[in-house]
Amino acid sequence: MITPGRIRHELAPFRVPTAEEAAASRWFSPVAIGPVRARTRTWVPAMVPWRAAEDGFVTDRVVDWYARFAAGLPGTIVLEATGIRDVPSGPLLRIGGDRFTPGLRRVVDAVREASAGRTRTFIQLIDFLSIRRRPTADAFLGRFLRPTDRHRQGLAAATGDARFLAADDAAVREALVRLPLAAARELLDRRELEALDFGARERVGDLHLPHVRDLPRTLPPLFAAAARRAREAGFDGVELHYAHAYTMASFLSRTNDRDDGYGGSRAARLRLPREVYAAVREATGRDFAVGCRFLADEAVPGGSDVEDAKVYAAAFAEDGMDFLSLSKGGRFDDAKQPAVGEAAYPYTGPSGYECMPTVVSDARGPWLRNAGLAAEVRTAVRGRGFTTPVVLAGGVASFDHAEDVLARGAADVVASARQSLADPDWFLKLERGRGADVRRCTFTNYCEALDQRHVEVTCKLWDRDFDRAAPPPLADDGRRRLVAPPWSV
Numbered sequence: 001m002i003t004p005g006r007i008r009h010e011l012a013p014f015r016v017p018t019a020e021e022a023a024a025s026r027w028f029s030p031v032a033i034g035p036v037r038a039r040t041r042t043w044v045p046a047m048v049p050w051r052a053a054e055d056g057f058v059t060d061r062v063v064d065w066y067a068r069f070a071a072g073l074p075g076t077i078v079l080e081a082t083g084i085r086d087v088p089s090g091p092l093l094r095i096g097g098d099r100f101t102p103g104l105r106r107v108v109d110a111v112r113e114a115s116a117g118r119t120r121t122f123i124q125l126i127d128f129l130s131i132r133r134r135p136t137a138d139a140f141l142g143r144f145l146r147p148t149d150r151h152r153q154g155l156a157a158a159t160g161d162a163r164f165l166a167a168d169d170a171a172v173r174e175a176l177v178r179l180p181l182a183a184a185r186e187l188l189d190r191r192e193l194e195a196l197d198f199g200a201r202e203r204v205g206d207l208h209l210p211h212v213r214d215l216p217r218t219l220p221p222l223f224a225a226a227a228r229r230a231r232e233a234g235f236d237g238v239e240l241h242y243a244h245a246y247t248m249a250s251f252l253s254r255t256n257d258r259d260d261g262y263g264g265s266r267a268a269r270l271r272l273p274r275e276v277y278a279a280v281r282e283a284t285g286r287d288f289a290v291g292c293r294f295l296a297d298e299a300v301p302g303g304s305d306v307e308d309a310k311v312y313a314a315a316f317a318e319d320g321m322d323f324l325s326l327s328k329g330g331r332f333d334d335a336k337q338p339a340v341g342e343a344a345y346p347y348t349g350p351s352g353y354e355c356m357p358t359v360v361s362d363a364r365g366p367w368l369r370n371a372g373l374a375a376e377v378r379t380a381v382r383g384r385g386f387t388t389p390v391v392l393a394g395g396v397a398s399f400d401h402a403e404d405v406l407a408r409g410a411a412d413v414v415a416s417a418r419q420s421l422a423d424p425d426w427f428l429k430l431e432r433g434r435g436a437d438v439r440r441c442t443f444t445n446y447c448e449a450l451d452q453r454h455v456e457v458t459c460k461l462w463d464r465d466f467d468r469a470a471p472p473p474l475a476d477d478g479r480r481r482l483v484a485p486p487w488s489v
């Protein structure tokens with residue numbers, strides 16, 4: 001059923017250019033990304049496919065995944081969000097120690113081989129704060145809640161029993177569990193209610209937590225060491241993940257209320273992202289591409305908008321970043337309540353929709369929703385005299401979409417995530433005048449639902465497209481092929 005006010009849109013028109021038109025097009029023309037020359041302005045942005053090992057190492061599946069994208073000859077591939085810390089992070093790809101470098105080198109080599117050296121390889125570096133699964137009410141009240149005098153006073157008032165004023169933690173918890181839930185909720189503050197209803201989530205403003213307070217000290221060397229490893233592994237560059245729901249985006253956010261010089265004003269919110277960049281540049285040198293992905297608009301009430309993004313972009317360009325990759329939304333602030341036992345997922349609310357829009361949309365539809373924002377940001381950067389390339393993503397579904405964005409001067413590079421997932425060969429097909437063979441993404445986000453469950457991301461269009469007698473490598477459920485079917489020319 002479609003929510004009232006939403007419309008199911010048709011797929012965008014898909015005009016097939018001739019090989020000659022593609023060859024003369026903007027999208028298939030070269031671009032300099034700092035010291036790196038990309039053969040075309042096509043770009044596969046970061047997408048987590050959940051193929052790393054439980055301990056964060058590269059597996060054969062990771063290698064095969066990126067080699068498959070490279071076979072379609074995009075100008076640049078950005079490897080998925082990769083954790084910079086040396087801490088267990090489940091099957092998230094990691095780069096937080098030198099032992100991860102050889103595996104990552106295998107990915108770089110596989111991309112080079114599959115593309116005959118024609119595709120550039122970047123890796124996205126991420127840091128994130130802790131988020132817990134939504135607990136049961138009994139587990140929260142009886143185990144996780146930290147009793148304070150506020151709870152003791154509330155209990156004493158609610159029960160008329162003054163002995164609670166001096167009760168120990170165990171007695172307070174026990175009493176809270178015994179109270180009717182509605183009455184217990186009355187005794188919780190806003191953050192405690194959020195922890196009960198959504199799962200506890202750390203914020204960059206939690207200065208009472210030493211590891212959060214120390215982020216300005218700990219993050220620059222962590223990002224720098226990760227970038228150095230990326231360079232050693234042979235990547236052409238790194239993309240600092242300053243977007244979506246993660247630590248660095250939260251520093252940039254207007255909701256960042258730190259009062260230690262790293263929050264509040266725009267300049268203070270920019271301070272850590274700039275310091276991280278400076279440390280990364282110092283560790284990698286000028287002949288290595290360093291850029292970031294950040295939000296052209298957080299798309300949440302009270303969050304940063306395009307006016308902030310213009311200032312951020314100009315500052316990053318001034319500092320010497322080699323590219324500015326824009327995204328939109330994807331914040332926890334408006335995420336849907338998860339089921340008990342699940343963690344909140346930042347792509348379930350309105351800002352999540354803006355990040356990965358589907359065909360069930362408002363009247364504007366899902367196509368190129370970020371082009372206007374990107375144009376504003378790029379104009380601001382150019383207006384300050386910088387030529388830093390701007391990368392646009394979001395609802396790019398055709399050659400004409402990309403050409404339109406480039407012709408309008410809204411971006412210098414045009415990224416495509418889901419269409420490239422549906423058909424990693426689509427760039428090559430367009431270049432060869434074979435666009436009629438493109439397997440077109442339906443923009444209904446089956447892949448995103450898999451991402452949410454942290455299971456291997458695949459595309460519904462190629463899942464079952466194989467010979468049962470001689471199946472290709474399959475997902476753990478034994479039903480879905482792990483890479484897109486080959487294009488038989």
Ligand SMILES: Cc1cc2nc3c(=O)[nH]c(=O)nc-3n(C[C@H](O)[C@H](O)[C@H](O)COP(=O)(O)O)c2cc1C
Pocket residue numbers: 045046047048049080081124241243244293327355356357393394395396415416417418419447448451457
């Ligand atoms: C399965 C999946 C995983 C993603 N993982 C990441 C990620 O690791 N880092 C990131 O910045 N964006 C991530 N994204 C967002 C995409 O890079 C892109 O911005 C978004 O899908 C919109 O582009 P599109 O309309 O071309 O799909 C992911 C998207 C999908 C569908």
Ligand code: SF4
Pocket residue numbers: 418419421422440441442443444445446447448458459460461
């Ligand atoms: S699963 Fe759906 S949205 Fe995702 S790439 Fe395939 S067709 Fe597109």
